Amino acid sequence: MARARLRVAVGLLWLLRIGAFVLLFAPIALVIAMSFGGDAYATFPPRSWSFKWYLNVFRRDEFASSFLTSLTVAALVTPISVGIGTLAAYGLWRRPGATARALESVFMSPVLLPLVVTGLAVLVFVNRVGIGTGIPAIVGAHVAITFPYAFRAVLAALGRYDRRLDEAAASLKVRPFRTFWHVTLPLIRPGIVAGAMFAFVMSFDDFAATIFLIAPDTRTLPIAIYQYMEFNLDPTVSAVSSLLVVLATIGVLVVERVIGVDRFFGIGDSTR
Amino acid sequence: MSEIVLSLSAVEIRYGASKVVEAASFDVRDGEFVTLLGPSGSGKTSLLRAIAGFVPVAAGEVRLLGHRVNDMPAYERDVGLVFQNYALFPHMTVAENLSFGPRMMKLPTAETATRVDEALQHVRLGAYAGRYPHELSGGQQQRVAIARALAMRSKLLLLDEPMSNLDARLRAEMRVELVALLRGIGATALSVTHNQEEALAMSDRVIVMAEGGIRQIGTPGEIYRFPADAFVAGFIGDANVIEATFAAVDGEATRFTVPWGETVRAAGRAPEEGDALLLLRPESVGVCAPGEAPDVASNRVRGRLVARAYMGAYVEMRAALGGIELVAKVPADHASAHLALGDDIVLHWRPDVVRVIRR
Amino acid sequence: MTGSRGPALDSRLLLLPALLVFAAFAAALLDLLSWSFHATGRIGAAPSGELGLSVYARVLSDPLYLSALATTLRLSAVATAGSLLLGLPIAFWIVRTPSARMRATLIILVAVPFMTSLIVRLYALLLALGNNGLVNRALQATGVIAENDFIPLIRNETSVAIGLVYFVLPFVVFTLAGSFKRFDRTLEEAAANLGADELVVLFRVTLPLMAPGILAAGTLAFVLAGTAFATPLVLGGSAVRMVANVIYDQALFAQNLPVAAALSAVALAFTIACLWLAGRLGRWGSNA
Numbered sequence: 001m002a003r004a005r006l007r008v009a010v011g012l013l014w015l016l017r018i019g020a021f022v023l024l025f026a027p028i029a030l031v032i033a034m035s036f037g038g039d040a041y042a043t044f045p046p047r048s049w050s051f052k053w054y055l056n057v058f059r060r061d062e063f064a065s066s067f068l069t070s071l072t073v074a075a076l077v078t079p080i081s082v083g084i085g086t087l088a089a090y091g092l093w094r095r096p097g098a099t100a101r102a103l104e105s106v107f108m109s110p111v112l113l114p115l116v117v118t119g120l121a122v123l124v125f126v127n128r129v130g131i132g133t134g135i136p137a138i139v140g141a142h143v144a145i146t147f148p149y150a151f152r153a154v155l156a157a158l159g160r161y162d163r164r165l166d167e168a169a170a171s172l173k174v175r176p177f178r179t180f181w182h183v184t185l186p187l188i189r190p191g192i193v194a195g196a197m198f199a200f201v202m203s204f205d206d207f208a209a210t211i212f213l214i215a216p217d218t219r220t221l222p223i224a225i226y227q228y229m230e231f232n233l234d235p236t237v238s239a240v241s242s243l244l245v246v247l248a249t250i251g252v253l254v255v256e257r258v259i260g261v262d263r264f265f266g267i268g269d270s271t272r
Numbered sequence: 273m274s275e276i277v278l279s280l281s282a283v284e285i286r287y288g289a290s291k292v293v294e295a296a297s298f299d300v301r302d303g304e305f306v307t308l309l310g311p312s313g314s315g316k317t318s319l320l321r322a323i324a325g326f327v328p329v330a331a332g333e334v335r336l337l338g339h340r341v342n343d344m345p346a347y348e349r350d351v352g353l354v355f356q357n358y359a360l361f362p363h364m365t366v367a368e369n370l371s372f373g374p375r376m377m378k379l380p381t382a383e384t385a386t387r388v389d390e391a392l393q394h395v396r397l398g399a400y401a402g403r404y405p406h407e408l409s410g411g412q413q414q415r416v417a418i419a420r421a422l423a424m425r426s427k428l429l430l431l432d433e434p435m436s437n438l439d440a441r442l443r444a445e446m447r448v449e450l451v452a453l454l455r456g457i458g459a460t461a462l463s464v465t466h467n468q469e470e471a472l473a474m475s476d477r478v479i480v481m482a483e484g485g486i487r488q489i490g491t492p493g494e495i496y497r498f499p500a501d502a503f504v505a506g507f508i509g510d511a512n513v514i515e516a517t518f519a520a521v522d523g524e525a526t527r528f529t530v531p532w533g534e535t536v537r538a539a540g541r542a543p544e545e546g547d548a549l550l551l552l553r554p555e556s557v558g559v560c561a562p563g564e565a566p567d568v569a570s571n572r573v574r575g576r577l578v579a580r581a582y583m584g585a586y587v588e589m590r591a592a593l594g595g596i597e598l599v600a601k602v603p604a605d606h607a608s609a610h611l612a613l614g615d616d617i618v619l620h621w622r623p624d625v626v627r628v629i630r631r
Numbered sequence: 632m633t634g635s636r637g638p639a640l641d642s643r644l645l646l647l648p649a650l651l652v653f654a655a656f657a658a659a660l661l662d663l664l665s666w667s668f669h670a671t672g673r674i675g676a677a678p679s680g681e682l683g684l685s686v687y688a689r690v691l692s693d694p695l696y697l698s699a700l701a702t703t704l705r706l707s708a709v710a711t712a713g714s715l716l717l718g719l720p721i722a723f724w725i726v727r728t729p730s731a732r733m734r735a736t737l738i739i740l741v742a743v744p745f746m747t748s749l750i751v752r753l754y755a756l757l758l759a760l761g762n763n764g765l766v767n768r769a770l771q772a773t774g775v776i777a778e779n780d781f782i783p784l785i786r787n788e789t790s791v792a793i794g795l796v797y798f799v800l801p802f803v804v805f806t807l808a809g810s811f812k813r814f815d816r817t818l819e820e821a822a823a824n825l826g827a828d829e830l831v832v833l834f835r836v837t838l839p840l841m842a843p844g845i846l847a848a849g850t851l852a853f854v855l856a857g858t859a860f861a862t863p864l865v866l867g868g869s870a871v872r873m874v875a876n877v878i879y880d881q882a883l884f885a886q887n888l889p890v891a892a893a894l895s896a897v898a899l900a901f902t903i904a905c906l907w908l909a910g911r912l913g914r915w916g917s918n919a
Contacts, residue, residue: 016717017724020800025744085649116895117899123882147649168360171353171430182372187363208861212879245747252742267726
C-alpha cells in the first residue's frame with residue numbers, strides 16, 4: 001500500500017515539474033516558432049516560413065529607436081546604481097554596527113515599493129520640479145528600483161572578503177583608497193559584475209514604472225512592443241520577442257561563466 | 273646601549289567599557305627578538321594590534337624610534353606585520369605580493385625588484401616568485417608572509433602567532449630558521465604567542481602577560497628559574513607550587529613550614545617573614561624508594577605513588593602526601609622509574625633548587 | 632579601523648551619494664502620498680480641495696475600487712498557491728540533484744524566462760491562450776471543440792491567474808531553492824532510520840522544516856502578484872482590473888491624482904503588512 005502511495009506521489013511530483021517547465025517554455029517556444037511564420041497575421045501552425053518579420057523589426061522606426069532608448073537608459077542606470085551601491089556597501093562594511101544594520105534596511109527598502117507607485121511618485125516629482133518626463137525621469141525611476149539589488153550584490157561580495165587583507169595592505173603602508181582599488185575591488189569584482197547585470201536587466205525589462213514616464217518621442221522597448229501589439233497582430237512582435245529571448249539567454253550564459261548562476265541567484269554553496 | 277626601537281609607557285587598551293590591557297610598559301631595543309607570551313584573553317594580541325595601529329590606545333604612549341604614534345594611522349607606521357593567517361593577497365603572485373608595498377611607495381622599479389629578490393632569498397623561496405598563494409603549502413605561505421614584511425625594510429617586525437598554523441615538526445624547524453634569519457639581517461622583532469616553549473626557544477626577552485597586565489619581563493632563563501609570581505611559575509614549564517609560611521632563618525638558608533607538616537630548607541635569605549610560595553621544578557625532584565638515602569642536605573618527603581606516565585625521554589611521577597600532590601620528572605632509565613603504583617616513595621631535592629615567590 | 636579620525640570621515644562620505652538619492656526619492660514618495668489628503672487634483676496642477684481623509688473614505692467604500700481590491704486579493708492568493716505548487720518540485724530538484732551540471736542547467740532554464748522581458752512573456756501567453764492560439768487550435772484539432780469555436784481563455788481572470796503564476800514562478804523557485812540549500816539532510820536520514828517511509832519523511836520532517844522558506848517564497852509571490860500591473864493589463868484587458876491598473880488609470884486618464892495616491896498608500900500598506908505578518912508567522916513557527 002505504501003509502495004503504491006509512493007509511486008503516485010512520485011508521479012505527481014514529476015507531473016508538476018513537467019507542468020512547470022511547460023508553463024515556462026511552451027509560450028516562449030511558440031513565440032519563436034511564430035516569428036518565422038510567413039503570414040501577415042499570427043496563426044498557428046504557420047503556413048509558410050520567412051525571415052521577413054526580423055527584417056521588419058530593424059526597419060520599423062519604433063523598435064529601433066525604442067531599443068536604443070532602452071539601451072541608453074540601462075547604460076546610464078547601471079553605472080549609477082552600481083557606483084552608488086558599491087560606495088554605500090563599502091561604506092557600511094567599513095564601520096559595522098547597529099547604525100550600519102539600520103542603514104542596510106533603509107537602502108534595501110525600495111524593494112517594498114510596488115513598481116507603479118515608484119513610477120507615479122517620480123512622475124509627480126518631475127512635474128513638480130519642472131523637468132517633465134523622458135529619459136532623465138526614466139533613469140531616475142530605474143535607479144531607485146535597481147539600487148537595492150546592486151547594493152546587496154556588492155554587500156554580499158564584501159561579506160565573503162577577508163577584512164585582514166585590508167589590514168595587511170595597511171601594514172604595507174598602503175593608503176586606504178589605494179587598498180580599495182588594488183586589493184578590495186579586484187576581489188569583489190564578481191559581485192559587482194553580478195549586481196551590474198541584474199541592474200541592467202531590471203532596467204531594460206521594466207514596464208510598470210516606465211509607463212508613467214514616457215514622452216511622445218521617448219519610450220523603451222517593452223513599451224514599444226506593448227503599444228505595437230495593441231493594434232497589430234503580425235508576427236513582428238514575435239520576431240522582436242525572440243531577439244529579446246536570445247539576449248536573455250546570452251545574459252544568463254555570461255553570468256554562468258563569470259560567477260555561476262547558482263551564486264547569482266543565491267543558491268550557491270559556500271565551497272565554490 | 274643599542275637604540276630603543278619601540279617604547280610603551282602605561283598603555284591602556286579598552287574594548288567598550290572593559291580594560292583589555294592595563295599599564296603596559298616596556299621597551300624593545302634594536303636587534304632584539306622579544307615575545308609577548310600569555311594565554312588567550314591576556315591582551316597580548318590587542319597590544320600587538322595597537323602597536324600596528326589597528327586598535328586605538330585609550331591611555332599611555334606608544335613610541336616608535338622616539339616618535340609618538342598613538343594618533344598615527346596604521347598605513348603611516350613603519351612597522352611590518354606578519355599575520356597569523358598570513359593574509360596573502362590571493363589575486364597576486366608571490367612576487368606581486370612582495371612588491372605591492374614598495375610599488376605603492378613609488379620606489380624605482382630597480383629598487384623594488386632588488387628588495388623582492390632579496391626577501392625571497394632570505395626565505396629561500398626564489399623559485400616560487402610566479403606562484404599564487406593557493407598553490408603553496410602552509411609553511412611556504414608563512415615564509416611569503418615573512419618575506420612580504422621584510423621587503424618593506426621596516427624598523428620593527430610584528431609577528432602574530434607566527435607558528436600557530438604549522439604542524440609540530442614544521443614548527444620546530446621554522447623556530448630555528450626564523451631566529452637565524454632575523455638575526456642575520458639584524459631585524460628587530462616583537463612576537464606574540466601562547467606557546468611557552470616557542471617563547472623560551474626563540475626570544476632574547478620574554479614579556480609574560482595575563483588578564484591584561486604584564487606579570488614579568490626577563491630573559492628566558494630568568495623567567496624560567498626566577499618566576500615573579502605563581503602564574504608565571506605555572507605558565508612556564510611545569511611546576512610544583514607549594515604554599516608555605518616563614519618558619520626560621522637557618523644559617524645561610526631559610527626554613528618554611530609546608531602543608532605536610534614539616535619544614536623545607538630554601539637556600540639564601542628570604543628577606544621577609546610571612547607567607548610565601550615555594551616553586552619546585554619537577555625535573556629537580558629526585559625519587560627513590562624508602563630506605564635509600566639521598567644526600568643529607570636535601571629536603572625529603574615521603575608520599576604514595578599515585579600516577580606514572582611514560583613520556584619517552586622521561587617518566588613523570590606523581591606522589592600524594594599531606595593533602596597535596598607533587599610531581600617529579602625522572603630519566604626513563606633511572607632505577608626509581610620502576611617503582612609500582614601505590615608504593616611509598618621518597619621525593620628529595622636540594623635547597624638551592626627551591627625558588628621563593630612572594631604571595 | 633585605525634586609531635585616527637580619518638577613515639570614519641571617509642566612510643560617511645561614501646554613504647553620501649546613496650543617502651542623497653534616498654532623500655530625493657523619499658521626498659517624492661511623501662509628496663505623492665500627501666496628495667491623497669486633498670480632495671481633488673491632477674498631474675501638472677496644484678492639489679486643491681479640502682484636506683482630510685475623504686479620499687480614503689471614498690476609495691474604501693466605492694464598489695469600483697473595492698472590486699479591484701477584491702480581485703487583487705483573490706488573484707494574488709490563487710497565484711501564490713499555484714506558484715508554490717509548481718515551484719516546490721522544481722526547487723527540490725535543483726537543490727537535491729547530485730550533479731552540479733544538472734543544477735546549473737535547471738537554474739539556467741528557470742533564469743532565461745526570468746531575464747526575458749515580462750512583456751515578451753505576456754505576449755507569448757497571449758499567443759498560447761488566444762482565441763486562435765495554441766490551446767484552442769489543439770482543442771480544435773483533437774475535436775474537443777468545433778472548428779470555428781473557441782474557449783475564451785484570455786481577457787478573463789483565468790488568464791490573468793495563469794499569467795501571474797508565470798510571472799511569479801521564477802522568484803518563487805529561486806527563493807525556495809535558496810532557503811532549501813541550508814537544510815540539514817541528516818534529519819531526514821534519522822527519520823528514515825526510525826522507520827518512516829519517503830512520504831512520511833516528506834510530510835512530517837522535510838516540509839515542516841522547510842516552512843520558513845515556503846513562507847518567505849509565498850509572501851514574495853503574494854506581494855509581487857498583488858502589485859502586478861503589466862499582467863492584468865495585457866491578459867485581462869479591461870475585464871480584469873487590479874489595484875495597480877486602477878492607480879494608473881486614475882492618475883493618467885481620470886486625472887484623479889488624490890485617488891491614485893490613496894490607492895498607492897493602500898498598496899504600500901498592503902506590502903508592508905504582508906512582510907510584517909510573514910515575519911510574525913515565521914517567529915511564531917520557530918517558537919512553537
